[in-house]
Amino acid sequence: MSFQMPTYQAPDFSKPAFTGAPCAKSAPAPRDGVAPENYHATSIYPEYFKLGGTWMLAGESRMDCVAVLEPGGGIATKEFRNLRGGDEVILGRTEDGSEGIYVHYDGFSKAGASDGSFAFRTGRSRETAFSKDYDSLYELLKYEREHGFIAWVLGPACSFDADARAAMSGLIENGFANVVMAGNALATHDLEAALLRTALGQDVYTQQPMPNGHYNHIDVINKVRGCGSIPRFIETYGVKDGIVNSCVRNEVPLVLAGSIRDDGPLPEVIGNVYDAQDRMRSYIRQATTVICLATQLHTIATGNMTPSFRVIDGQVRPVFLYCVDISEFVTNKLRDRGSLAVTSIVTNVQDFLVHLWRGTAK
Template identity: 35%
Template sequence: MTHSRTVELEGHIIDSGMLQQAMGLVMDLEGNFDIEQFDVGTHKEAESYCRMDVMADDEATLQEILHELHQIGANLTDPVDAELVAAPADQVVPTGFYSTTNHPTQVRYEGQWVDVENMEMDCAIVVEDGDSPRAYTKVLNAIEEGDLVVTDEAGIRVDPPERPRDNSGPFGFMQGGVSSERPSESLIRQVADALEQTKEDGGNVLVVAGPAVIHAGAGDDLARLVREGYIDMLSAGNGFATHDIERGLYGTSLGMDMETMEHPRKGHKHHIYTISEVIRAGGISEAVDEGLIKSGVMYECIQNDVSYVLAGSIRDDGPLPETITDAVEAQNAIREQAHEADMVLMLSTLLHSVAVGNCLPSTTKVVCVDINPATVTQLLDRGSSQAIGMVTDIGTFVPSLADKVLDDA
């Protein structure tokens, strides 16, 4: 017996590769398809439409195919209300719950499509009844007993954003993917334009920074961007903050003199001395208030009310008092920042970049810069398909970006 359902794809499904990808998925998963309708857009602004009957030998295979198609934006033509099942206990989701993508999503509830709030990947969707029903994502550890959780793919509509078809607009360059070949100055100019446009539109810019920003000598220029109001939030780790403050106290980063590139005597102890002094003061803010910290990125964050999250790791020395050592608490703090961000600059930090990327909806513009190509490709492979990656030296990128942005100001 053959089992079948009909799906539809619409938008720029030909030049984006969506149609080809959908056909490949069906065949790879041992299914078949018939094209019932195919309307091709005949000019640059026109969208295309395809209605496809998908078939499989058994219901389980069909559901697997529909799940994969759903992830790339193929939706059922005969939508029904989403199936809601109450969570049986705290942190326990119903079997077969719908695991989200990071794309804009709607659920069908009582015959109406409801936008899902706070989109991010690998979450459950909870629906609240009422005069104005709500749907929103929840991570599994936040699920409460009785939450109405969406299960299966029925009654769910996903809309993957498409990259611009040309270089028009401030984010036109975002169609680039990963590049170490293109002229860096040209791309940095476009990143600067995008950053300026985001601020002009009243948007929020989040910087995700690793210690390499300080080691490479780019800390002063990142501090300039914070001071001049181009950075609204900072997400980093204990190491970044420690070496930034160490630079101000001792002129070193990880024990190396930033001017002479030499290792002074006892320089290897400067980071732990730094942590000790900040703990003695009661925290970073208190150390700024008493004049211990007089410069650097963290100094500018305190002075300019830029919110920051320092997420700890098992490797941290100290750590600094503000470092969040509880992994779930740190993740929730990062999630709050991510949901407020309109543009994200990820600067030389693999683990933080992937962590923040996992919390971002696919509509948020992301620029990831690292000298290691693996950092950039891993971010994209994890699902942050909206990101543009630049494989270049962070010590060159940040000063150049700051010069371009601040020269335009």
């Protein structure tokens, strides 16, 4: 089985509904951070705007942002907090072309898709067979390693097991990661495992609690802070394995977003939530495949900023978004928040990583 990129089917703008539609209206933002009344909120899907009589595709999108006309004639997608007074914001609450705005929901629809008739087990749950998803993901990652940009969003559970750590490290070492995004906990417990073979004080192989093990993660944070940076800690203490070490050695960016519950935190953790969002967004703008593992809040945050498509060299291609969690609540929550293009896999992430590593190594 080899990966086949889905073909994008653009709207037929020669249809009367489009040729007879008015041009999109706009109005200036009244001040920084505030959109004008009746602003158009963007989605994860390709969006077209009729400007000067021509339907134009916004080059990128993001859920719950606004479309802004750029001085050079393009269309930018901006978060409300990044609006500047005077920005020309597109107006309109319809998406069918009648106000010069068209949201294209089915550009990547597959032939033979469901006709809507009743069928059992059409959802994604712990009873779903995911074998086909694994096979597809193996081939997708091999394709993306050569042609795309793979972003990982990792929860701390990825560092609690020796085999999972080794599998994720192997994926990074072999070019299957272009950026890793996480929080303080993932990096802390991965470095704890590298130095002390524990995560939250439990042996990462046997899962046995170690004497006074509850000190281990904060001892590691303290040592890293004493060194001044994660790379300096790795060098000083001779760290040889783990997810963070693989990122540092292979120059894969590691974006650590802070949380109100963080202890320490590690020096590289970004404490300002909007700075962290901007850093994550800078990589999501490049991403063609996003894989989120066992982290509800980081997954939802990433899903909110991930579009369903990317325009590369003038061609529209899909962005593949995966959510992997042992909790159906988490996978369903992401869909409920609007990330309808997500592929959900309900499983233990340690097993997922080991299977993925073995599958991509074939």
